[in-house]
Amino acid sequence: MRPFSTGFSALRTALNRPGQPGAIARRSTGATGLGPLRPRVEIPVCDPCPETAARDKHLSRGRFLARQDAWDRLAAEFHTAERDRHMTPGLLPVAGLLASGARADVMAVARCAVQRTEPRRARAVLAALDLSMEEQPDCPAIAYVAAMAHVDLARDWRGASPPGGLSPQRRDAYNWHMRRAAGLADRYDPFECESPAWAEVRCALLEADPRPGLRAADDFEDLIDLAPLAVGHYTALGRAMRPKAFGSWEMLERQARRTAERTRDLWGAGGYAWVYIGALEADAEAERRLDAEYFAEGLHDILARQPSQHMANRLAAFAGLTMGGPSRTGSARRRIADSLGWITQDHLRELHPRVWALAPMPGRAHPAETEAEDMVRRGRIRAMSSLAEFYAPALQSGHCLVFGPKGMSLMRGT
Structure with a gap:
């Protein structure tokens, strides 16, 4: 078992004595007076952060090229990004962002047709992408844009709703578009094309497969093999292995361990943690079979290999928000939630509010897209509340929580 933190031993000795009101570690989830504690948490805010800037850049590039009908150029940039496995600072594939930007305008119009329940209109809108494919029938990049649309x-x-629970009109529309995507996917083998993007399409089509459990694990294994640094593929596997999707809790545990072993050279035990993060973000019940100590080791390995502030915020938000709240002493959930301590003390130096704003919370609706200013405000509130709750005993004893380039300090307030 790894130490709770490093570099704060003297401080912990003073504040973590049993029964002391100033203990750093959270002693209960019923801390009171959180509102007044927020000003006692001082942390630099970085917005837009490098990850947000990179995502916006590639999305805008894809949208620009599509608006200019520069499909040749888009295909070339998509191919380069796929071939070289270009990633954003947060390890999101650049090729997927280019493609998402390229279909953004078409999707905006098509979604209006869905809102009005006009399936023919929606099909007609996507026909614009079909025309682009006809001009370059053997271009996997353009076909991918159309398939994901x-x-x-x-x-x-x-x-x-599950597909079987839809009205006949919506079910027919759903099936029609999935068949179109499947027809395109059949033309491109992910390994022959060395394309994680097409492996991702095959995983996306699992929900329309009448017997997805027979191939779900294999399809995601192929996807991760083709892009082992893309963390979104691991979390997608975790969501897919839940009983409410294509697996079971036993399959989730088995696939998490298998994935960790296959990617140990890149992530250490991090593969185990990433798969479970995906499951836990979607369903709190995923902790049933989770090995909390192995998971904690995985979190340490992730931040040892990717010590960016984006990753520190990503995992702090997961521990403090997704896994925060009431939990039993000694439970896996409490063990994971308490990771917020060493993550903030050893790794967090600045706040990326959009990461916190988008952190999933099982059982609650995912935040709707809002203006950037509102998202930043929501992210700051979430982060400050989580930190104030976790460090409530120390803050209530008169300390201030101060983050800076050299780390976190607990200082006596004035």
């Missing part, structure tokens, strides 16, 4: 629109028709 059909997947996205199928999911819009489905909404939060």
